[in-house]
Amino acid sequence: MTPTGPARPDLQAGHLGHPGRPRVVATDLDGTLLRSDGSVSPRTAQVLREAERAGIHVVFVTARPPRWLDPLADAVGGDGTVIGANGAFDYDVRARRVTASYPIDRGVLDELVADLRAALPRIGFSAELADGVHTEPAYPELHPAWVPAGLVPAPIDDLPRDAVVGKLLARTEEIPDDEVIPRVAEIVGDRGLVQHSGTGGLAEISAPGVTKASGLRRFCEARGIAAHDVWAFGDMPNDLPMLVWAGVGWAVTNAHPDVLAAADRVCGRNDEDGVAEAVALALAAPSTHPTGATGPPGS
Secondary structure, X not given: XXXXXXXOHHHOOOOOOOXXXXXXXXXXXXXXXXXXXXXXXXXXXXXXXXXXXXXXXXXXXOOOOHHXXXXXXXXXXXXXXXXXXXXXXXXEOOOOEEEEEOOOXXXXXXXXXXXXXXXXXXXXXXXXXXXXXXXXXXXXXXOHHHOOOOOOOOOHHHOOOOOOEEEEEEEXXXXXXXXXXXXXXXXXXXXXXXXXXXOOOOEEEEXXXXXXXXXXXXXXXXXXXXXXXEEEEEOOHXXXXXXXXXXXXXXXXXXXXXXXXXXXXXXXXXXXXXXXXXXXXXXXXXXXXXXXXXXXXXX
């Protein structure tokens, strides 16, 4: 489906930016593949199934932590792998278990919490774990619907020493939202990577080098698939590393201005099945790879 407004050449046959079909379609979820109500539309589900049957790997690459992924199990194809928490966790949604973790070092986490508390007024923290979440009483929650029943908030200092922290969320309502991310990034420096996937001045801190691109690269290298055979779709700044790494980076029309500026191609809005329509065009193009073919590892 074409986006609202003038027709774009991006979605016309012959203007896909790469001949034939990709071998991997990697897509963000919220704001990109999912409708605004959080659902996978029947049209999108159908196209993803057709892509899998045509031999294209479809992988979800999301900021969502493992605890947010189980409701999407029916939509996950292939071997059930989802790359979650901005690349910090590889999650098997069928077995409901984390298969690989790329966490924040606990000593570094303690330093970051102390430095951020000293610099920013009334900042609160929430840690997304391999097996749940640990949230402070002072953390201004943006997604109350996802707070587990029975969660007892406690200071981040009480987090067990062996906890596997994929993302440290930091938020304060005492300074303007648009100042939070750059201020947190300045304090964190090279001790972590500060990413942004939504509104509300939410700073998402990962270990250095852990991004959606690093997770997608792992997925592709394990299957002998090069970056130029990958299409990636996204809408927010945390998607940028993945879109830049992939052979063709797609932005949905409703994407953040920085993502629209960086993308190779633009498809329709998330509420108009934009990802599905772009993938449908790929399915209409001739395949340049035999099903199951392997190639050099992704770069």
